[in-house]
Amino acid sequence: MRLVAFLALSLAAVGAGIAVFVVDSMARATVALAASFVAVGAVILLLDAPYLGVITILMMLMEMAVMVVFMIMYMMNPAGLMPMSMVHNKRGARAISIGMFGLLAAGVVMTPWPQRRGRVPADPTHALGEAIMGSKMLVMIAVSAVLFATIVSALVLATGRGRYDPPEPAAPTGEAGS
Amino acid sequence: MSYPVWTVPVAAVVLMSFTATAAVLDAVLDSARRGGGWRERVGRPVWEAARLLRQRRRTTVAPDALLWRLGTSGPLVVALLMAVVIPLGGRAVTDPVVGVVWFNAFDVALWLLWWCAGWGANSVYGLVGGYRFVAQALAYELPLMFALTAPAVAAGSLRLSEVVAAQDRVWFVVWAPVAFLVFLLAVTGFSVWGPLSYPAGWDVAAGVLAEPSGVDRLLLLTGRYALLAAGAGMATALFLGGGAGPLLPGWLWSGLKILAVLAVLVAMRRRLPILRADRVMKRAWLVLLPLTLVQLLVVSVLTYGGS
């Protein structure tokens, strides 16, 4: 039962991932990527990690909803009504990625993986919370600092006006950042 | 505690009956439209549903049919997925360890779904409505997340049955009134309802609701009421003690509380002005977000301060 669900979800995840680069419409590409993430979240749910699975679905759906805005803003032909080719070096990229998959798959199959140590705790979510608030707290503090730095620097890069510019820029194209 | 899998249709029927109640209540309160006294208005949702079922689908030039159908049917599906974790009298269809996050994940799914409902029609009004929803969602989502965190922190659990059980002495609405109000506001936000119905505003010819017709429109309108019902159910479980109450059985108390919250939500539609997305954004980030954070601090201190 779990195996069937896993195979179906894996096919859905990879299929939706391929669809991202096949469909013409940017909206559909983003929704396909969201579908891939939801399938991956469901795979994680199958791995007895309910919090990680649901949080993956949550974060990725939100990211994709923001992404779709930028996708449509920055792509010519966002709806795919006038199909055009926006790729370069397709053959080389395909060869490299298939080669990469072969390499990774060989590594996966041939590596002698260590035996499983320990058992899944009764409540993995609780274990995760204990780890974040205990032994792994430093990791999370570092992540929070990185995220804060990201907010600031992304705003500095993306905003069209500096600190002393008038609040509403009249011209659509202005100086970037500080 | 959870019921077996076959109770999923039962949960759907329960959700749909609350949904129908919301629709009827909204029709009764709708005094602006002509059509006689409240007696005639009670039946209006039924006639409207019948009309939409018979109506031929109107289509636009080059719509993105796949995403449009996804967007119009999505809200109802999301409401059903929310409903399966909502306890009715202490028991739900399923009671996942991360029930609160489950609810949150599906209300985030609405970002993409409402956007698709607007985008798919390939019409300017729908598109503007869809973008308005994303802008508005950016405003209400963070306060909603912290509002959801408050009961979870107070109960020390993300499991909804434990959140309900932790309210046996004091309902969390007493400790977390701000979180409760923010939660209700966010429910109107993801249901595109009342003060936050800007994505379906009349200034853009009903925005996301402008183009869907026939069955699509019926699904979308039903989904809206169903989302309100699911939100009311969640508010009852998180803040109003679930099925707790004297004399009557638990499921009846749950139902009564859900009906009361639902009535408040439905009545909001004609009592409050519609807010523009940029104003919502400003107030949400500058007022609501700090308020919910302080609320969270208060709840944390009250919960863990003594021990």
Added chain:
Amino acid sequence: MTLEMCLLLAAALFSVGLYGALSQQAVVMVMMGLELMINGLVVAGAAFWYFLSPARADGQVLVLVVLAAMTVEMAMGFAVTTLLFRAKDVDMTDMAGELRR
């Protein structure tokens, strides 16, 4: 369901993402490819946690860090795209050649 199967899924997602990141011209599509590659890492992290060392929470924390990395990637990616577009009206990687220097 074994560790190998999960890792093969991760490898497949990673390779599809790599194809996208290498072949697409638009900056935003390149970012879609990167997201898909990181998606593979999420699966791999969860699988390592579940199949190798479930008693310790390290694997779960790793997945959270990967998710955070993904949000950072997206925020910075869009910020740079916005900057490029604002400065040069450029939204294709081939046209942003001066980034090479």
